[in-house]
Amino acid sequence: xxxxxxxxxxxxxxxxxxxxxxxxxxxxxxxxxxxxxxxxxxxxxxxxxxxxxxxxxxxxxxxxxxxxxxxxxxxxxxxxxxxxxxxxxxxxxxxxxxxxxxxxxxxxxxxxxxxxxxxxxxxxxxxxxxxxxxxxxxxxxxxxxxxxxxxxxxxxxxxxxxxxxxxxxxxxxxxxxxxxxxxxxxxxxxxxxxxxxxxxxxxxxxxxxxxxxxxxxxxxxxxxxxxxxxxxxxxxxxxxxxxxxxxxxxxxxxxxxxxxxxxxxxxxxxxxxxxxxxxxxxxxxxxxxxxxxxxxxxxxxxxxxxxxxxxxxxxxxxxxxxxxx
Numbered sequence: 001x002x003x004x005x006x007x008x009x010x011x012x013x014x015x016x017x018x019x020x021x022x023x024x025x026x027x028x029x030x031x032x033x034x035x036x037x038x039x040x041x042x043x044x045x046x047x048x049x050x051x052x053x054x055x056x057x058x059x060x061x062x063x064x065x066x067x068x069x070x071x072x073x074x075x076x077x078x079x080x081x082x083x084x085x086x087x088x089x090x091x092x093x094x095x096x097x098x099x100x101x102x103x104x105x106x107x108x109x110x111x112x113x114x115x116x117x118x119x120x121x122x123x124x125x126x127x128x129x130x131x132x133x134x135x136x137x138x139x140x141x142x143x144x145x146x147x148x149x150x151x152x153x154x155x156x157x158x159x160x161x162x163x164x165x166x167x168x169x170x171x172x173x174x175x176x177x178x179x180x181x182x183x184x185x186x187x188x189x190x191x192x193x194x195x196x197x198x199x200x201x202x203x204x205x206x207x208x209x210x211x212x213x214x215x216x217x218x219x220x221x222x223x224x225x226x227x228x229x230x231x232x233x234x235x236x237x238x239x240x241x242x243x244x245x246x247x248x249x250x251x252x253x254x255x256x257x258x259x260x261x262x263x264x265x266x267x268x269x270x271x272x273x274x275x276x277x278x279x280x281x282x283x284x285x286x287x288x289x290x291x292x293x294x295x296x297x298x299x300x301x302x303x304x305x306x307x308x309x310x311x312x313x314x315x316x317x318x319x320x321x322x323x324x325x
Contacts, residue, residue, distance in 0.1 A: 019221035020143050021213065026227060027149025035152045036242025041193035045163035046071050050083070061118060062087050070130065071164055072157040078135040081161055086114045087123035094311055095123045095169055096199070097162060099179030099187045101296075103144070105133040116304035122311065123173070125165060130157040148227075148239060151209075155186065155243060162190035166198060174315070178307050180204050180296055181268065182212075188245045188276060197253040199310035200280075203260045203303050204292055206272035207279065210241030217266040246279050255282025256314035258306040260295070267292040284309075 026032055050066040063086050070079045084107045087095075096117060098110045107126045114124035131137055131144045131154045138146060145151050166175050176199030179187035184205025191200035206212045213219060214237050224230045257280050261273045277285040288295050288302055295302070 019218055020223055021218060021221040022146070022148055022151075023143055023223045023226055024146035024150070025148075025223075027147025029149070031149035031152045032239055034156060035148075035239050036244075036247065037156075038247055040072075040156060040160055041163070041189065041248065044195060045167040046160065048161070048164040048168045050168065057089070060089055062089055068161075070157060071160050072130075072153070074130045074135075074153050074157050075137045077137050078130040078157070080135070081130070082128040082134060083165070084111075084126045085123065086111065086118065086126070088118055088121065092121050092123045093174055094121060094176070095125055095173035096176040096178055096201075096307055096311075097125045097127065097165055097187070097190070099127065099158065099162060099177065099183035099190070100129045100132055101179065101181040101183045103132075104183065105136075105144075113300055113303060116300050117307060120304060120308040122176075122304075122308060125169070127158075127161065127165060129161070130154045148236070151240075155209075158186050159189050159193070162186070163193060163195075166190065166194050170196065174311065175199070176201065176307060176311055176314075178203060178303075178310075180303070181292065182209070185209060185212075185245070189243075189248070191257070192245055192248045192251050192254075192280075194251070197251075197256070197314055199307065199314045200253070200257040200283075201259070201303075201307040201310045202257070202276065203306065204262055204265060204268050204273075204295060205259065205276065206268050207246050207276040208241050208244035208272065210237055210244070211269045211272035212267065213240055215269045215272075245276055250280050253314060254280035256310050257283035258310040258313070259283060259285045260299075260303060260306045261285060261287055262291050262295040263287050263289055264291040265295075284313075 048068050050068050052066045055062050055064040066083045068081050110126045117124050177187045177191045178201040180203045184202035188202040191198050259277055277283055288299055
């Protein structure tokens, strides 16, 4: 394990700010029961109205922030979503939706990936997801996702909002979707259920949250006492594994997907990524040396290349199978 990843793993297990997973227990069973419900992923995405702020023009880019009302049942503090659109000063016809990873607040981390995409002629749409950043439900410093029910509401809200954002921008751009770790898993759900061809680049992604929480390093952070004891593990595995890209048919544009994974990733089980790759016929899986944190912080050029290549693979799809944008 790379030193950076070893430090991350130690923090999960023993550190003073160790990751505490589900410290509030299960939460409202009505929301827990929604895990695995594919109904909101079927049919046309809902419409979304965006309230835009002023555009900030810089030497090489234009940056514009927007706000929209949440489309699912989330707590009131999470009821307004924020987005940031970063495009080249001269414009572009490609736009990638970047989904947040676990504990990825605000826009700053994904803006660094957006810089690499900008150099490749791709604009970025960074979305602040429910429970994170200005959409926090608990005080800063506390774990944003307190319960399994919170996780279910966050995940559903992010997927529905992501699908709606793709629909909103469909007429103006060739679209793609990507994210790292949890963001990679959610981006895969959004891309597979978009309803029209989109570039897809899940990065360090599992097909489902189940293997990540229960088979990877962060399993050490699960607060079993709050969940009713370690004997609740089968129940938690069933709940978290119910939400899976494998539950959705492989979309006709699956061949355009490019996945990236770390060879020494202690957080994302190898098989969980390979299952997603196998489920999408024709997709490409690129293995990188290093661990979960090192690939994110030291291989952004590789991550951006995967996104750009997915756009290129999508562009050569015969018109008979992929309608024009």
